[in-house]
Amino acid sequence: MLSIVAAAMLASATAAPAWHDGLDWHGVHVAISHDAQQRYTLAWPYGQREVAAxxxxxxxxxxxxxxxxxxxxxxxxxxxxxxxxxxxxxxxxxxxxxxxxxxxxxxxxxxxxxxxxxxxxxxxxxxxxxxxxxxxxxxxxxxxxxxxxxxxxxxxxxxxxxxxxxxxxxxxxxxxxxxxxxxxxxxxxxxxxxxxxxxxxxxxxxxxxxxxxxxxxxxxxxxxxxxxxxxxxxxxxxxxxxxxxxxxxxxxxxxxxxxxxxxxxxxxxxxxxxxxxxxxxxxxxxxxxxxxxxxxxxxxxxxxxxxxxxxxxxxxxxxxxxxxxxxxxxxxxxxxxxxxxxxxxxxxxxxxxxxxxxxxxxxxxxxxxxxxxxxxxxxxxxxxxxxxxxxxxxxxxxxxxxxxxxxxxxxxxxxxxxxxxxxxxxxxxxxxxxxxxxxxFGLNENGTVQPKLPTSLLPMLFGDRTAISLTLPDRSITLELPKQRQGNLLVADRVTTRGTATTVTLKAITVKDVPLRTDAPLFAAEAPPAPVLAADGDHWKVRADGKVQLYVNGRRAQAIDGSGTLPRQGTLACVSATRMSADGLESLHSPATCGGEFAPVTGAWPRTWTAPADGRYRVSLDYANEHGPINTGITAAVKMLAVACDGGAEQRLPIVMPHSVRQQRSTWGEFAARAGAHCRFALEDGFNMSYLGHFAHYTGGVGGSNGPLNAADVGGLVIAPLGAGTTGDSAP
Known part of the structure; x- marks a missing residue:
């Protein structure tokens, strides 16, 4: 609920403004004046600005x-x-x-x-x-x-x-x-x-x-x-x-x-x-x-x-x-x-x-x-x-x-x-x-004029006038008030164009408006730490920081208070947690903790692996990319992972390894394999922004004037079972 002060501010802000030669806001008065040459002076307690005609x-x-x-x-x-x-x-x-x-x-x-x-x-x-x-x-x-x-x-x-x-x-x-x-x-x-x-x-x-x-x-x-x-x-x-x-x-x-x-x-x-x-x-x-x-x-x-x-x-x-x-x-x-x-x-x-x-x-x-x-x-x-x-x-x-x-x-x-x-x-x-x-003035991209002017702005824009105008490089637009102004929106009644001059006679209509939403809480809760998973027979034991809502593989699961269990089905389970505020807002998610992954596949490229069962699998890479800071640069490492499994067509998965401050996991891709199929993984060059000719001018880091760079220190290939379906069916 708004405080009394905030409510007063809102009433002031949403009332019809009468901003003619200035405005007041939070105790600050801004004044504006002009001279016969249409030069404006904007003045406030800490300075002023003069604007030429x-x-x-x-x-x-x-x-x-x-x-x-x-x-x-x-x-x-x-x-x-x-x-x-x-x-x-x-x-x-x-x-x-x-x-x-x-x-x-x-x-x-x-x-x-x-x-x-x-x-x-x-x-x-x-x-x-x-x-x-x-x-x-x-x-x-x-x-x-x-x-x-x-x-x-x-x-x-x-x-x-x-x-x-x-x-x-x-x-x-x-x-x-x-x-x-x-x-x-x-x-x-x-x-x-x-x-x-x-x-x-x-x-x-x-x-x-x-x-x-x-x-x-x-x-x-x-x-x-x-x-x-x-x-x-x-x-x-x-x-x-x-x-x-x-x-x-x-x-x-x-x-x-x-x-x-x-x-x-x-x-x-x-x-x-x-x-x-x-x-x-x-x-x-x-x-x-x-x-x-x-x-x-x-x-x-x-x-x-x-x-x-x-x-x-x-x-x-x-x-x-x-x-x-x-x-x-x-x-x-x-x-x-x-x-x-x-x-x-x-x-x-x-x-x-x-x-x-x-x-x-x-x-x-x-x-x-x-x-x-x-x-x-x-x-x-x-x-x-x-x-x-x-x-x-x-x-x-x-x-x-x-x-x-x-x-x-x-x-x-x-x-x-x-x-x-x-x-x-x-x-x-x-x-x-x-x-x-x-x-x-209602000027559309295609040059038509379609005003939709709230009547609440009439005191400011029209005052005692019956018309206002806009002069642009190639045309002018004049809006004329109607005699009857009952309603909440002014729209075009008649549009007349002579040469480059357009005159719009307005009419007042009433549309089904909705009040501004002013009752929303400001802050959400802070995200909790990542939950901890431990295998326990056919279940995962989950520990979390207090009362949280769990999500598993993109879907809302159950709420727990400190601890709980989730079914373990032999496939990848990535679990994140959120916290609810007293106002009913849900926090952003914790980092996800994943269980059910296979050990990394290492060795020289191309790497090989044998699918243990029919189904779909998620694959990613352990890597480090120290070619720039987290917040900038042009050298996210972008590769294409070619997956060729016995009896199936080649599957090509883009893999991205952004700048990192430690060894971490790349983005993932998904592929399908049949039980017992031998799969061959080849990591091919992709494309990043350092490949563009314009970035030869980039001198703020590597990959620019010193030549393109699309590389990372790649570790193990990590594969996890997803089951027979796809992740694409997990709509919220």
């Missing part, structure tokens, strides 16, 4: 709304450069690029940041820089023996980058807006085919019908995943993320469309089929009916997690994965706080503020887009005002904010944060552009 403008009753649009343009101008730099590339020397940088503290081009920013509307305002930046993130292959092609780069990241992180396909979300340039469009189609084929080979799990890999953008592992992943990311590489799978669905749908345009009907049909199957798998696997939301991620064996993220849910809605009632339900059930919507929920008590306990404006903009899709006026207004407030409070479009105060930094000792917070962050700038163009 800008080429684009809005004319509303809110000087604050208009001035922040001018400030967003000024931020974008400062992010528009002719050279970029990063300490990990070319020893920090400038690299020529007529493009956008990511922000004041991030003066480089990063795949996901740029792509989301372009998709949120920056393609409208400088198409040349947008294309140049995207082109900078494409690369050919510098290893002659590897498959050649044009690939989108996965930036440096968790465990040595791709395929631990697999959200590079977000590149196509931005590129889809810029296909009017024929040469660029040809590059996009080539990269789309090659990148999708490579992800299918190394990141797709046919048993689950999903793509493996980390959640998109939330790549500080222990913040959004269990804390124990801070130095063990194989779990992440084996797992499945909602956001990354939705991005792959959108890329497949785009490939189907482009293949059709290129006259390749067979390829178009194949992409459509794969997209439809992926959509069905996402809805079957990620939907959690008891919460009425899509889960953020699943364990590699399908283990459900009581964890949710706003970007994944918003992308599922806007990307066409969530349909009808489920789309509306998922957004309505995602909680909010007075300052805005958190990027993940529930929060972690033991983690500092960054993705944890934070509002990110670009995610708020995607939530706004989703709210327009399902026509939820309260959420539309909430996201618009959140983005506006953050920009106004700090005189820039900041990277992120603390959830409860919308502070740019909150001092809480080791939990202080946001840990990093850059001014003029590119996707935050794009978020403000999206608030203006889409959120208020």
């Amino acid at each position: 800008q080429p684009l403008r809005t004319e509303t009753a809110s000087l604050l709304f208009d001035g922040l649009f001018a400030m967003a343009q000024d931020d974008l101008a400062q992010d528009s450069v002719d050279a970029i730099r990063d300490g990990a590339f070319d020893h920090g020397q400038p690299i020529p690029c007529h493009c956008f940088v990511t922000g004041l503290k991030w003066p480089y081009v990063w795949t996901r940041d740029l792509s989301y920013a372009i998709d949120l509307g920056l393609w409208r305002f400088d198409a040349a820089r947008a294309r140049n930046g995207l082109a900078f993130k494409l690369s050919g292959v510098r290893v002659p023996s590897a498959p050649q092609g044009s690939y989108v780069m996965q930036d440096t990241g968790s465990g040595g980058s791709w395929p631990i992180s697999t959200d590079r396909v977000v590149w196509f979300l931005g590129a889809r807006h810029l296909l009017d340039d024929r040469a660029f469009a040809a590059d996009v189609y080539a990269a789309l085919r090659d990148t999708l084929a490579q992800d299918r080979q190394y990141a797709f799990d046919p048993a689950f019908g999903l793509y493996r890999g980390e959640t998109s953008f939330m790549d500080w592992r222990e913040q959004s995943y269990p804390a124990w992943t801070f130095d063990e990311v194989t779990f992440i590489g084996q797992s499945f993320a909602l956001s990354t799978n939705v991005l792959h669905y959108q890329a497949l749908a785009m490939a189907a469309q482009l293949a059709g345009q290129h006259g390749d009907g067979k390829a178009a049909a194949d992409y459509r089929s794969k997209a439809a199957a992926l959509k069905a798998a996402i809805n079957a696997r990620f939907w959690r009916a008891d919460r009425g939301m899509y889960m953020s991620f699943l364990g590699g064996d399908g283990t459900p997690n009581d964890s949710y993220d706003l970007l994944g849910i918003a992308l599922a809605i806007t990307g066409g994965v969530a349909d009808g009632a489920r789309a509306a339900e998922a957004l309505a059930n995602y909680p909010t706080w007075p300052a805005g919507s958190p990027v993940m929920w529930p929060e972690r008590k033991d983690q500092p503020i960054y993705h944890n306990r934070a509002i990110w404006p670009f995610v708020s903009a995607y939530a706004l887009r989703a709210a327009r899709e399902v026509e939820q006026p309260a959420r539309i207004a909430h996201e618009i005002t959140s983005v506006m407030r953050g920009a106004a409070l700090y005189g820039s479009n900041m990277e992120n904010y603390e959830l409860l105060t919308q502070g740019q930094h909150v001092d809480e000792g080791r939990l202080s944060g946001p840990v990093v917070n850059s001014p003029r962050q590119l996707w935050s700038v794009a978020a403000y552009f999206a608030v203006v163009t889409e959120g208020v």
